[in-house]
Amino acid sequence: MAEVHPAVKKLEAKFPASILEVTTFRGEVNITVPKKDLFEICRFLYAEPDLQYHMLTDLCGVDYFPQVPRFEVVYLLYSFKSNSRLRLKTKIGEGESMPSVESIWKAANWLEREVYDLYGITFENHPDLRRILLWDGYEGHPLRKDFPVEGPDFDKPFVPEV
């Protein structure tokens, strides 16, 4: 394996108990961290002068149904300083909620709303957690693996608020 990613070294020194797994595939580093430390780790990655992961490039959910826990929330960070990307992943089960990183990166505002909309994962301390792509009153979360691709339309029409 090539040399260890500098952020991984820093994280292992700072949060020794929280780095559950580090994998590298096609040169991309994936770090799995527990939910309870996610926010602190994000804040550390953002603020640490040597790292400065100032951009949240992407935040999305993945459904590994029928595995338990079924969901993974994936954070893709980018640092202008070191021109590097880093992927953080957290596994969570159905009905659990995630800490919101909106207070660190404003970009998370809509991205978390989208994950909530399509997977039904809630985010604590999010300022405005509403559905974003689908309408209010929609039932179900379409990107879940147990949501059918085809089927009869359900009879809950979109009624805009006036």
Next chain:
Amino acid sequence: MAETRFMTINMGPQHPATHGVLRLVLELDGEIIVKATPHIGHLHRGVEKLAESRTYHQVIPLTDRLDYTNAMGNNLAYVLAVEKLLGIEVPKRAQYLRVMMAELQRLAAHLIWLGTHALDIGAMTLLFYNFREREDILRIFEEVAGGRLTPTYLRIGGVAKDLPEGIDKKIKDFVDAFPGHMKEYETLLTKNVIWLKRTKEVGIISKEDAINWGVTGPTLRGSGVKWDVRKVFPYSSYEDFEFDIPTGTVGDVYDRYYVRLREMEWSNAIVRQALDRLPKGPILADDPRVVLPPKEMVLTDIASLIRQFKIASEGFQPPKGEVYASVEAAKGELGFYLVSDGSNKPLRMRIRPPSFLNLSALPKMIEGSLIADVIATIGSIDIVLGEIDR
């Protein structure tokens, strides 16, 4: 004491200046915007869900329909992700063809933006000029790929077909004529007093805010951040080409306009370089797992026929893993995050849409400004709802 009440105005979803079906709810104090709330999703087609039930090849046409002004760029981002997952190398000629098409497409996308953006602000003439040049590009695409708006030209491992006879002259003519057209556009706008009044110091977003909101592309560069995926993570041989990254200073509508114009000049230069240096050789990777055999082989050789049938019906099985690949699309960083479980369909295909994040910063840009500036600002961040709603 009279009580203060704000007026709520609903803009869209059907409004010519929202460039698609975007609905904005604006709370106004007189003419000043107190709060802006974008509502999106009217064009949601569930592309990410659809992709999970399609083989890797079958996803390519879906990507054309994301940002429908930038189909080649979307194709490119997707095939780069799949190629990264598979670990295949694309022949040099195909890489150059991809660059050439992606840059022509960027020109076409920016031409639509320029025409419609100017039209929104009241400069109508430009639209006719821009669509005239865009038509030339679409004619080139039609000859090269067979499609105009949704060419689906790229394939996993290369491109669909080589350049047809005589097209290089047409591309060369276009590239030679384009700087002259640029002059026409600039004469109409760059120093036009009305244009300056409408765009200078309007819809400002600072460097720090732009980064924090995840803004990319010309909108980020307009705020003065010299950042372009083509330079920081070169893909498809972009490191072979000479070009610069134009940036703005203030981060207002005018800066974004200026950055895009300079970007068009560089795109034109890249197309010229790609055409001049186009290497000879194959246009598809030599990887029988993924690439369809040539048609004449299919018709004469039973093994090729079987291979064609297998690839077309079952697809291929990439290794288990996850990759992210991104390109500098016309609107910003367009990325594809693919998770493979080793089967012939992606377990998850996440699209990182640039317009989605750029639009999320819109309230930041317009709150506190006049309602008339909303139109200018929306035009300047150049959103396409097909990509935002997916």
